[in-house]
Amino acid sequence: MPGAPTRAGSETTAAARRPGMERRGRVRRVMHAPWFEGVLVVLIVVSSILAVVEVNGGLSSGPALLVRIAGDAISGIFLGELAVRCWTYRLRSRFFGRYWLDILASLPFPSGFEALRILRLLRVLRLLRLGTLLRRRFTGGSGGDFALLLVTTLIVVLLGASISALFEHKLNREHDSLGYSFWWSVFSMIAGEPMDGVPRTLTGRLISLVLAMSGLCVFAVVTGAAAALMTQRLRRLEVHSMDMEELEDHIVICGWDRRAPLVIEELQHSTEEKERAIVIVAELEELPPLNWKIVNRDRVYLLNGDFTKAETLERAGIRRASKAIIMSDKTGNRSDQDRDARTILAALTIEKLNHGIYTCAELLNREHEAHLRMAGVEDVACVSEYGATMMSSMAIHSGISSIIGELLSVQYGNEFFKVDLPASLEGKSFREAMERLIPRNAITIAVERPMGGKRREMALNPEPAFLLQRGDRLVVIARARPDLTGI
Known part of the structure; x- marks a missing residue:
């Protein structure tokens, strides 16, 4: 059909996009690392303190200049961080929709314009990012909600103290002190009415009203959260379409x-x-x-839908995924034949949408394997057969189950690794490769050889004289991935 994309063209396009996706993925993982978020937390707190001190003044010219320079320097760091974060987003509109407030709060405001002093308080809004980071760290229960509530309350108190000190100090000398304004905001929020009488300026009265209403809201939220904590044992894991659309190089589990x-x-x-x-x-x-002590909640998403439908797989980002696992789905009352049919249909749809993806599928009946192979599925497993062969092996060779269990699990002991063939071993024999890897605490058991396209052939325990060639991969047993540098 004229103009229709060919399979080879789609694979070429996917391969061309892959390096950029991998780079964005690596940068995104760094920006979600605990140490990076810890640095952001420190900078947010320091920047907010500097903003409050700068707005309220009271410093001589020397310290005031240092505070302003430090605040602008931190703003520059945040703008750089936001620029890099923007680069990791495929859709710039989604980035600006999520981070427009952070951008506004990070803009440096020029000195010398008295009317713009109030705009510097926008930097305090960066504490909202602190609440987001804390919520991510405490996803196991209600701790994240309380952290976000605490940060929001702190923002309201700091803004109330700063604005009251900025406008009230001319008519009320007690507000010349930032400490007094801070505690005035705290007790006004707790009491639900302005402390030490009604403020004298219109702005001060509005701020006292906001503080009183915020105190009532905080009390209601804390009461509701405490009640929910007593009755709710499991929190539903929500998936937002915006988060799903930004995923790249991920794994999709069907069923x-x-x-x-x-x-x-x-x-x-x-x-x-x-x-x-x-x-x-x-x-x-x-x-x-799930065992949330082991599983990272931030990296697990649930999409409620039928995985045999193309629109559902599109929502899961199957075009940008790197791997797909199709399990024999047992969520419905279906026969084994129907489950295998759904597996085959899902595999055909996945391979059609993403030719470059690696797919492994589970079948209940080995007779259907040919359909999956024709669809382009790389690995097919018939788990029931594996269970039967393991039982017979256990009967023949007692104690072998512990060896198989250790090799198949990555959580402890030895496991399988695939390593690229070093250039120094090209043209060498399988025996020489085994001898070279033994000092690296790795036992070579097989050779994987490309056969064109996505097809690969596995040679398990080949003859010692079997010659290795460029493009081969070695399958080894080791406790950790062996380093073949300088082999």
Whole structure:
């Protein structure tokens, strides 16, 4: 058909986009790292303190200049951080829709304009980012909600103290002191009425009204949160479409059964996959209980829908995903034949939408494997067969189950690793590769060889004289990924 994209063209386009996606993914992971968020927290607190001190004045020219320079320097750091964060977003409109307040709060305001002094208080609004960061760190319960409430209350108190000191000090000398204005704001919020009488300026009266109403809201929110904490054991994991649309290089799990939590735990324990986001596509209203001590809640998303439908997979970002796992879905009352049919349909749809994705699928009946292979699925597993062969192996070779269990799990002991063939081993024999890797605490057991396109052939325990060639990958058993530098 003229003008229709070919499979090769789609693969070329996907390959061309992959480096940029990987770079954005690495930068995004750094910006979500605990140490990076810790630095942001410190800068936010320091910047907010400097903003309040700068607005209220009372400093001589030397210290005032240092405060202004420090505030502008931190604003420059925040603008740089926001610029990098903007680059990681595919849709710039979504970035500005989410961070417009942070941009406004980070803009440096020129000195010498008395009317603009009040605008410097916008820097205090960066404390809202502090609330977001704290909420991310305390996602296991209501701690994040209380942290956000605490930060919001602090913002209201600081703004109330700064504005009251800025406008009231001319008619009320007590407000010359920033400390007095701060405690006046605190007690006005708690009491629900202005302390030490009604303010003398219109602005002061408006601020006292805002503080009184904020105190009532805080009391209501705390009471409601405490009641919810007593009755709610599990919080529903919400997925926002905006977050989903920004995911890249992630893993999509289609279907759900009792083994799915273990799959998620294994993926997040893997050094290669632990930083990837995981999107679960299943007909579930809410995510079943997971071990949140092991699983990173920030990296797990639930999308309620039918994974055999293209529009549902599009919402899961399947075009930008790096891997797809199709499990034999047991959420509905379906026969084994229907489950395999849904697996095949999902595989065909996934490969059609993203030719470059790596897909592995589970079947209940091995007879249907040919359909998945024709669709382009790289790996097919018939778990029931594996269970039967393991039981017979246990009967024949007692104690072998512990070895198999350790090798298949990434959470402890030895595991399988695939490593690229070093240039020094090209044209060498399999035996020489084994001897070279033994000092690196790695046992070579197989060779994976590309056969064109996405097809690869696995040679398990080949002959010692088997010659290695460029493009091969070695499959090894080791406790950690071996370093083949200088081998």
